[in-house]
Amino acid sequence: MANHIEFCAFWIGQALFGIDVMQVQEIVSAQRETPIPQSSPVIRGLINLRGQVVTVIDLRTCLNLPACTDDENAVYIVIRYGKERFCLRVDRMMGVLDDCLEMVERPNELNEKQDMPLIGRVYRHVHNLLLELNIEQVLAMAKG
Amino acid sequence: MDDQLDILKEFAAETRENLVEVEQSLVKLEENPSDLNLIGVIFRAVHTVKGTCGFFGLKALEKVTHTGENLLSALRDGRIQLTPPIATVLLELVDVIRQFMDRIEETGNESGVDCTDVTGKLAEIIATIPAPATSMPPKPVAPAIAAPAAVTNPPAPAAAKPQVTAPPQTPKTTIPPKVQAAPKVTQPPRAEPAPKVTAAPKSVAITAGPANLQVTEEAAHSKPHSTPPAAAPMHESEQTVRVSTGLLDQLITLVGELVLARNQIVLHLGNHPDPHVAPAVQRVSQIASELQETVMKTRMQPLSTVFGRFPRFVRDTAHMCKKEIEFVVDGEQTELDRNLIEAIKDPLTHIIRNCIDHGVEAPEVRESIGKPREGKISISAYHKGGFVNIEIADDGCGIDNEKIKAKAIKMGLLTPHQASQLSNREIQELIFLPGFSTASQVTNVSGRGVGMDVVRNKIEAIGGIVEFQSAQGEGTMFKLKIPLTLAIIPALIVQCCGESYAIPQGNLQELLLFRNPEESHDIEVIGNTYYHRQREHLLPLIYLSKILYPDSPQQPLNTPHHIAVLQAGDYAYGLVIEKAGDSQEIVVNPLDFLTKDNPIFTGTLIMGNGRAALILDPVGLAQVAHIAFDNTPQVQILTHEDLLSNDPRQRLLMFHSTLGGRMAIPLSAVARLEEIELSHIEYIGGQSVIQYRGTIMPVIDINHFLPERRESGRANQNAIDITQIEKVPMIVHAYGDNQIGLIVAQILDTVQDDPLVHCKPSRQGILYTFVHKGFVAECVDLRSIVEQVEPLFYSESSHGQSY
Numbered sequence: 015m016a017n018h019i020e021f022c023a024f025w026i027g028q029a030l031f032g033i034d035v036m037q038v039q040e041i042v043s044a045q046r047e048t049p050i051p052q053s054s055p056v057i058r059g060l061i062n063l064r065g066q067v068v069t070v071i072d073l074r075t076c077l078n079l080p081a082c083t084d085d086e087n088a089v090y091i092v093i094r095y096g097k098e099r100f101c102l103r104v105d106r107m108m109g110v111l112d113d114c115l116e117m118v119e120r121p122n123e124l125n126e127k128q129d130m131p132l133i134g135r136v137y138r139h140v141h142n143l144l145l146e147l148n149i150e151q152v153l154a155m156a157k158g
Numbered sequence: 159m160d161d162q163l164d165i166l167k168e169f170a171a172e173t174r175e176n177l178v179e180v181e182q183s184l185v186k187l188e189e190n191p192s193d194l195n196l197i198g199v200i201f202r203a204v205h206t207v208k209g210t211c212g213f214f215g216l217k218a219l220e221k222v223t224h225t226g227e228n229l230l231s232a233l234r235d236g237r238i239q240l241t242p243p244i245a246t247v248l249l250e251l252v253d254v255i256r257q258f259m260d261r262i263e264e265t266g267n268e269s270g271v272d273c274t275d276v277t278g279k280l281a282e283i284i285a286t287i288p289a290p291a292t293s294m295p296p297k298p299v300a301p302a303i304a305a306p307a308a309v310t311n312p313p314a315p316a317a318a319k320p321q322v323t324a325p326p327q328t329p330k331t332t333i334p335p336k337v338q339a340a341p342k343v344t345q346p347p348r349a350e351p352a353p354k355v356t357a358a359p360k361s362v363a364i365t366a367g368p369a370n371l372q373v374t375e376e377a378a379h380s381k382p383h384s385t386p387p388a389a390a391p392m393h394e395s396e397q398t399v400r401v402s403t404g405l406l407d408q409l410i411t412l413v414g415e416l417v418l419a420r421n422q423i424v425l426h427l428g429n430h431p432d433p434h435v436a437p438a439v440q441r442v443s444q445i446a447s448e449l450q451e452t453v454m455k456t457r458m459q460p461l462s463t464v465f466g467r468f469p470r471f472v473r474d475t476a477h478m479c480k481k482e483i484e485f486v487v488d489g490e491q492t493e494l495d496r497n498l499i500e501a502i503k504d505p506l507t508h509i510i511r512n513c514i515d516h517g518v519e520a521p522e523v524r525e526s527i528g529k530p531r532e533g534k535i536s537i538s539a540y541h542k543g544g545f546v547n548i549e550i551a552d553d554g555c556g557i558d559n560e561k562i563k564a565k566a567i568k569m570g571l572l573t574p575h576q577a578s579q580l581s582n583r584e585i586q587e588l589i590f591l592p593g594f595s596t597a598s599q600v601t602n603v604s605g606r607g608v609g610m611d612v613v614r615n616k617i618e619a620i621g622g623i624v625e626f627q628s629a630q631g632e633g634t635m636f637k638l639k640i641p642l643t644l645a646i647i648p649a650l651i652v653q654c655c656g657e658s659y660a661i662p663q664g665n666l667q668e669l670l671l672f673r674n675p676e677e678s679h680d681i682e683v684i685g686n687t688y689y690h691r692q693r694e695h696l697l698p699l700i701y702l703s704k705i706l707y708p709d710s711p712q713q714p715l716n717t718p719h720h721i722a723v724l725q726a727g728d729y730a731y732g733l734v735i736e737k738a739g740d741s742q743e744i745v746v747n748p749l750d751f752l753t754k755d756n757p758i759f760t761g762t763l764i765m766g767n768g769r770a771a772l773i774l775d776p777v778g779l780a781q782v783a784h785i786a787f788d789n790t791p792q793v794q795i796l797t798h799e800d801l802l803s804n805d806p807r808q809r810l811l812m813f814h815s816t817l818g819g820r821m822a823i824p825l826s827a828v829a830r831l832e833e834i835e836l837s838h839i840e841y842i843g844g845q846s847v848i849q850y851r852g853t854i855m856p857v858i859d860i861n862h863f864l865p866e867r868r869e870s871g872r873a874n875q876n877a878i879d880i881t882q883i884e885k886v887p888m889i890v891h892a893y894g895d896n897q898i899g900l901i902v903a904q905i906l907d908t909v910q911d912d913p914l915v916h917c918k919p920s921r922q923g924i925l926y927t928f929v930h931k932g933f934v935a936e937c938v939d940l941r942s943i944v945e946q947v948e949p950l951f952y953s954e955s956s957h958g959q960s961y
């Protein structure tokens with residue numbers, strides 16, 4: 015159990031992603047966001063999270079994927095980032111996983127993908143690969 | 159360890175507050191050196207710091223405060239009189255203690271603060287104090303206590319003197335506190351009981367002298383008669399608690415949310431009446447409102463937190479400028495949102511500094527002109543009309559208009575001719591231009607010309623207003639109007655592309671509705687910019703939808719729409735919006751770290767329906783739309799005279815004259831742009847006229863009034879034969895009710911005038927020439943030409959209506 019990280023795991027398209035649960039404040043179901051004109055395309059908009067206005071980043075756009083046709087299961091993962099917080103919009107939740115094994119070597123198919131910077135380490139969970147999301151990179155996209 | 163840090167931080171915060179009081183008392187004490195109460199306040203505060211240092215092992219701070227305390231006790235005992243140099247050193251001591259507090263708050267320890275300078279200065283003064291032996295006799299205030307101290311503990315008074323010139327003493331470092339303890343006891347009424355008790359046992363433990371123990375006990379006995387001064391602060395501290403601002407902000411957010419939830423319930427109940435729930439909802443509703451009001455009050459702080467710094471500041475600055483100044487503070491209990499208090503600190507300091515340096519004359523000058531030697535600066539604050547008004551007045555020389563004019567001409571902002579036409583008020587407005595300073599010499603204090611523009615910008619950034627009045631020779635008064643709070647502002651809710659946006663009401667001048675598309679003929683296109691004819695001005699227009707979604711198809715001009723006339727800095731423009739809603743009081747949230755760089759929004763809010771929405775930034779919108787021509791504010795032009803005079807930073811309308819040359823006139827002189835057919839021009843009495851909007855208006859071609867420079871016979875290749883054009887552009891220039899049409903070949907664009915590129919006029923009737931985008935253009939002296947046609951065009955008597 016060398017790498018005992020608990021992941022908050024979620025799906026985007028066919029890929030399973032994970033974020034360290036310690037960074038996650040809560041999960042809330044998606045709602046209609048207020049768009050922010052003249053901002054980065056990955057910023058989906060603003061929501062009212064119990065009286066606080068929070069920015070939502072669309073991970074699908076970050077990963078260059080087309081908008082989801084069926085977003086009934088879409089949720090926001092509210093991330094604590096220092097004193098700030100923001101939401102990541104993902105296709106659907108998988109749950110909290112504590113039995114992921116880090117892979118020493120990156121699978122070849124991953125290296126061909128363009129969205130590499132967004133992916134940190136790669137783990138194996140049962141039959142799936144779990145890609146650790148690099149939050150800093152996501153924020154860099156949102157700010158840029 | 160964390161606990162210790164927390165306690166240290168609390169200590170630092172408390173000390174800071176005490177230091178403000180010390181500063182104020184010191185400045186007051188300078189005027190009234192014999193006020194023992196003031197010395198007592200200072201002494202107590204310094205002593206508390208010193209006493210607390212012992213707990214935390216802050217050796218360096220303890221040492222410097224201890225030396226300061228020695229000086230203070232000499233002052234208190236009347237062994238030395240407070241002189242300005244001594245006050246200066248004591249104020250420096252306050253600064254050093256403050257540095258210690260900064261350091262302690264940051265790192266939790268005191269290392270890195272240099273206090274040798276102050277310690278040295280303090281020691282120097284103390285060395286000049288006459289020996290306590292001679293000054294002891296008048297000291298005993300409470301003989302019953304002082305006597306035993308002197309008798310049973312003979313070494314104590316003896317030791318009191320050598321404490322500064324320490325070397326001959328035994329090398330024990332703990333001696334000084336003990337020495338200090340002895341004289342202190344002789345002044346029980348002013349010494350604070352609590353710290354003394356903590357200090358005394360310490361000295362007992364080390365020196366093990368029974369006499370000292372006895373003194374301490376007696377001091378404790380003396381407490382009952384000496385309580386009054388100490389009791390008041392105790393009482394106060396019981397009524398207030400320290401709460402972190404973060405907690406308060408959270409409370410405010412939660413209450414805001416509660417109010418929104420309440421609104422939803424009330425709305426629901428309105429649609430589905432339920433007599434069982436209604437009374438309870440009504441009560442909840444009322445409580446929520448009161449709760450919100452109360453919580454909002456926690457954001458308020460008295461202005462004394464800023465004003466408290468000023469007496470010291472005035473004193474120091476006055477010394478530096480060699481002025482004598484009486485400083486009067488009034489209304490410091492007036493409350494203001496604490497974020498705003500922070501924001502007005504620098505502007506206020508700057509204004510006061512100006513008053514001292516530029517306003518109040520030197521004492522000799524004042525005497526020579528029959529004013530009291532001492533100048534007076536007053537600062538007062540009061541509530542009025544939803545604003546906090548702060549007035550800063552001096553009785554100095556006032557603002558010398560001639561000096562300002564001369565400077566403005568020298569800086570190339572005005573021509574002498576223009577300067578002579580400006581009203582006094584407009585001249586005084588010039589001091590708000592960036593880089594403007596009339597000080598002939600840059601001093602340490604001011605005169606670098608960074609100042610009043612920054613003051614105005616900062617105050618306007620928080621929705622405030624700066625005004626001033628000045629009478630030459632009598633003084634100047636600055637008036638700041640600051641909104642009570644930034645947290646809640648009135649705003650107009652508008653709709654665009656299906657979303658709601660808020661426009662701060664403070665920026666909104668008026669709202670125009672165009673129900674009828676027919677009225678859209680009031681819109682002009684010049685270059686790429688749309689303009690709306692508003693009375694005799696052309697107002698640049700910004701289409702909100704185009705700014706928000708530049709890629710979306712442009713909205714046709716002929717649908718009903720609103721134009722919100724917005725003031726952004728010194729510029730006004732019209733924001734075209736699809737739909738304007740209500741005006742509401744909105745709770746403003748700042749943008750978060752991901753969105754804060756967005757140029758067109760200033761904040762967010764939560765709408766009544768619970769959705770998040772954005773607040774538009776009128777200045778940012780103008781910048782994005784490129785109509786914020788440049789960042790330098792322009793001199794506000796208010797009179798009709800000024801519509802015609804060539805203000806240095808104005809905008810020009812460029813056009814091709816009928817002979818092909820590029821010409822320009824001030825955009826402010828343009829009332830409308832029309833297109834006419836040449837066949838509609840009629841001639842009466844040698845004057846070409848046209849029927850225009852029910853009146854007869856003269857029409858001229860500027861070229862007919864300008865001397866021809868070309869050699870006769872040489873053909874002008876650029877000339878545009880307007881008779882070949884179906885519809886000829888006409889500029890309508892208006893002054894009051896008078897109108898005149900100018901026939902031109904083509905309207906080109908509007909440009910920002912830049913006095914730096916002006917060249918000398920090419921011929922009569924031209925004010926100056928300039929180069930724009932590689933072409934030479936002439937700026938027409940419209941007034942002289944129009945007066946050739948209608949000599950009375952600009953006369954006041956012909957005004958049909960006043961504005």
